[in-house]
Amino acid sequence: MPIANTPTTVPVVVDEGKCIADKGCTVCVDVCPLDVLRISDLTGKAYMKYDECWYCMPCEADCPTDAVTVNIPYLLR
Amino acid sequence: MDDLRAGLNEVECDLLVIGGGTAGPMAAYRARKKNPNAKVILLEKANVKRSGAISMGMDGLNNAVIPGHSTPEQYTKEITIANDGIVDQAAVYKYAQNCYGIIEELDQFGIRFQKDENGEYDVKKVHHMGTYVLPMPNGDTVKKALYRQLRRARVLISNRYMATRLLTGKSGRAAGAIAVNTRSGEFLVIKAKAVIMCMGAAGRLGLPTSGYLYGTYENPTNSGEGYSMAYHAGAKLANLECFQINPLIKDYNGPACAYVAGPFGGYTANSKNERFIECDYWSGQMMQEFYNELQSGKGPVFLKLNHLHKDTADHIEHILHTVERPSRGRFHEQRGTKYSEQMIEMHISEIGFCSGHSASGVYVDEFARTTVPGLYAAGDMASVPHNYMLGAFTNGAIAGEHAVDFAAEVDHDEFDDAAISMEQERVLAPTKRDDGIPPNQIEYKIRRLVNDYLQPPKVTAKYELCQARLAEVREDMNTQMMARDAHELMRSMEVASILDCADMAAHASLYRAESRWGLYHWRSDYPDTNDSDWKCHVLLSNQDGVMTCEKKEVAPYIIPIAEDEKDAYYKQRITAQA
Ligand code: SF4
Numbered sequence: 001m002p003i004a005n006t007p008t009t010v011p012v013v014v015d016e017g018k019c020i021a022d023k024g025c026t027v028c029v030d031v032c033p034l035d036v037l038r039i040s041d042l043t044g045k046a047y048m049k050y051d052e053c054w055y056c057m058p059c060e061a062d063c064p065t066d067a068v069t070v071n072i073p074y075l076l077r
Numbered sequence: 078m079d080d081l082r083a084g085l086n087e088v089e090c091d092l093l094v095i096g097g098g099t100a101g102p103m104a105a106y107r108a109r110k111k112n113p114n115a116k117v118i119l120l121e122k123a124n125v126k127r128s129g130a131i132s133m134g135m136d137g138l139n140n141a142v143i144p145g146h147s148t149p150e151q152y153t154k155e156i157t158i159a160n161d162g163i164v165d166q167a168a169v170y171k172y173a174q175n176c177y178g179i180i181e182e183l184d185q186f187g188i189r190f191q192k193d194e195n196g197e198y199d200v201k202k203v204h205h206m207g208t209y210v211l212p213m214p215n216g217d218t219v220k221k222a223l224y225r226q227l228r229r230a231r232v233l234i235s236n237r238y239m240a241t242r243l244l245t246g247k248s249g250r251a252a253g254a255i256a257v258n259t260r261s262g263e264f265l266v267i268k269a270k271a272v273i274m275c276m277g278a279a280g281r282l283g284l285p286t287s288g289y290l291y292g293t294y295e296n297p298t299n300s301g302e303g304y305s306m307a308y309h310a311g312a313k314l315a316n317l318e319c320f321q322i323n324p325l326i327k328d329y330n331g332p333a334c335a336y337v338a339g340p341f342g343g344y345t346a347n348s349k350n351e352r353f354i355e356c357d358y359w360s361g362q363m364m365q366e367f368y369n370e371l372q373s374g375k376g377p378v379f380l381k382l383n384h385l386h387k388d389t390a391d392h393i394e395h396i397l398h399t400v401e402r403p404s405r406g407r408f409h410e411q412r413g414t415k416y417s418e419q420m421i422e423m424h425i426s427e428i429g430f431c432s433g434h435s436a437s438g439v440y441v442d443e444f445a446r447t448t449v450p451g452l453y454a455a456g457d458m459a460s461v462p463h464n465y466m467l468g469a470f471t472n473g474a475i476a477g478e479h480a481v482d483f484a485a486e487v488d489h490d491e492f493d494d495a496a497i498s499m500e501q502e503r504v505l506a507p508t509k510r511d512d513g514i515p516p517n518q519i520e521y522k523i524r525r526l527v528n529d530y531l532q533p534p535k536v537t538a539k540y541e542l543c544q545a546r547l548a549e550v551r552e553d554m555n556t557q558m559m560a561r562d563a564h565e566l567m568r569s570m571e572v573a574s575i576l577d578c579a580d581m582a583a584h585a586s587l588y589r590a591e592s593r594w595g596l597y598h599w600r601s602d603y604p605d606t607n608d609s610d611w612k613c614h615v616l617l618s619n620q621d622g623v624m625t626c627e628k629k630e631v632a633p634y635i636i637p638i639a640e641d642e643k644d645a646y647y648k649q650r651i652t653a654q655a
């Protein structure tokens with residue numbers, strides 16, 4: 001059975017202007033309990049790779065540059 | 078990151094603690110304090126800095142037994158009654174005697190507890206009988222404070238390793254665990270003389286009403302591995318049919334926190350603005366009334382604060398929106414709901430296992446020992462009922478100290494190397510397929526079946542249908558589940574635990590042919606509580622590959638319960654409503 005790509009809107013937004021992942025920061029990726037954030041090879045910035053978020057906020061609270069915003073996942077809003 | 082790599086490393090230690098949330102760090106810390114020569118490894122699926130049920134902190138203690146406010150005897154009695162008599166009191170009593178010392182220790186770690194103008198702990202009454210609730214003004218710093226202590230005590234921390242099976246030695250003792258790296262799929266074998274499991278609730282069992290797999294009441298990293306691993310290691314699990322079901326803010330699915338709001342005059346009301354239960358302390362009996370009201374013509378149910386002074390309502394809102402689940406404020410903002418203006422719609426949570434809130438856990442005695450020698454359990458996954466965060470800390474401390482002594486007396490138990498290659502094969506199977514079903518779809522199906530068939534009211538024929546459907550899903554999981562990278566591999570292993578927990582939930586519930594604990598175990602075809610046959614524990618275990626239940630007598634009470642007290646938690650409905 002083939003696998004499809006079903007789009008999904010993710011709750012966590014990273015302000016790429018503020019994110020300093022290209023300078024070596026990985027704090028949000030490190031602390032996320034669900035391990036759903038990654039640094040993009042393309043942009044060198046953090047982004048939400050997996051739509052598996054508990055909207056718990058360590059990523060936002062611990063980011064040194066206030067680049068992360070956690071929204072409520074659309075299905076719960 | 079996430080690309081699969083082959084690899085197998087081996088380490089040896091005296092004591093392995095699995096799970097770095099609440100109980101685990103305390104267990105590891107206390108073990109090192111008691112025996113500074115012991116090599117203690119703390120293994121964590123996520124990152125100890127922010128893992129577990131209290132990743133962002135906690136707004137208070139729900140069950141603090143503080144001299145001058147309550148006594149260990151009183152608390153033991155209250156929990157025995159709240160849990161319908163099915164309590165081995167020794168563990169609860171020991172908790173109650175030790176928890177004040179833990180509060181003082183946490184205080185030294187820099188976690189503050191609310192004091193009144195005389196410098197006394199400002200304890201509030203929420204329970205039916207006693208006074209045990211203590212606010213924590215800087216509760217958002219709990220994890221940081223714990224982490225500092227772990228560093229100071231030089232506990233060896235391994236983050237992003239997910240334990241998948243325990244190793245059992247040739248003499249039947251716990252001998253360590255096998256774990257897989259969640260970002261590379263490499264294996265780690267940890268040989269240990271004793272193992273403490275602190276792996277949290279089974280919080281990804283039922284599906285939240287939103288349909289979002291991760292919108293659970295519990296932190297969804299707590300997907301029931303502890304229960305599943307204990308089962309496969311031959312440990313006995315107690316009263317799994319006593320499900321966790323909690324009242325919560327609808328859709329947001331976070332706690333409504335009557336514990337926070339209650340002392341200020343907030344309460345749970347129906348759509349007619351009427352209070353319908355006297356006591357907002359979470360128990361199965363209270364949940365039954367909550368459920369009845371939801372289904373009645375006066376439903377649904379709301380958290381009511383809008384009768385309070387605006388400053389008071391705003392103050393409660395502030396606490397609720399900053400500590401345990403801080404995104405709650407955003408949820409209400411988007412909906413346009415203000416606590417001082419509207420009542421907030423509530424609902425009941427999906428089902429789960431969690432003795433932190435109810436009583437479903439791996440069976441442990443008052444030293445946190447499971448039925449497998451050298452294997453301990455503490456926190457939400459261990460069977461000490463209603464033990465919450467302070468119970469996790471206290472029982473974690475008890476486990477750490479006992480286990481480190483045990484480890485000093487024994488050698489590493491030899492185990493069969495074949496266990497490792499077999500486990501590697503099982504774990505990696507989904508990565509060997511290039512066609513199949515992704516774990517999220519299998520998980521969705523299991524959890525949808527749990528909601529359709531296992532949620533109370535429990536009906537025998539529906540349960541049997543569920544077992545048949547779950548067996549089909551197991552076949553799919555074993556033959557078709559596919560993982561394309563290490564992250565999906567972690568999710569596949571979680572799915573396997575979730576399915577084990579669903580099977581255990583069905584099996585244990587069918588065995589207990591009575592109703593007990595209010596909504597938690599409401600069997601419509603056995604609606605009455607039957608003390609003569611069922612005033613006992615139900616222990617579930619793996620007997621030669623067959624899931625088996627047995628009865629176990631409740632240990633003789635240390636604190637007697639008078640005949641006219643034992644139903645106190647059933648007299649909660651307000652009869653004459655204004
Ligand atoms: S913590 Fe902030 S700055 Fe660092 S990688 Fe994440 S978003 Fe970027």
Ligand code: SF4
Pocket residue numbers: 012031032033034035036037052053054055056057058059060070
């Ligand atoms: S809100 Fe929580 S789960 Fe979501 S990305 Fe941030 S840390 Fe991870």
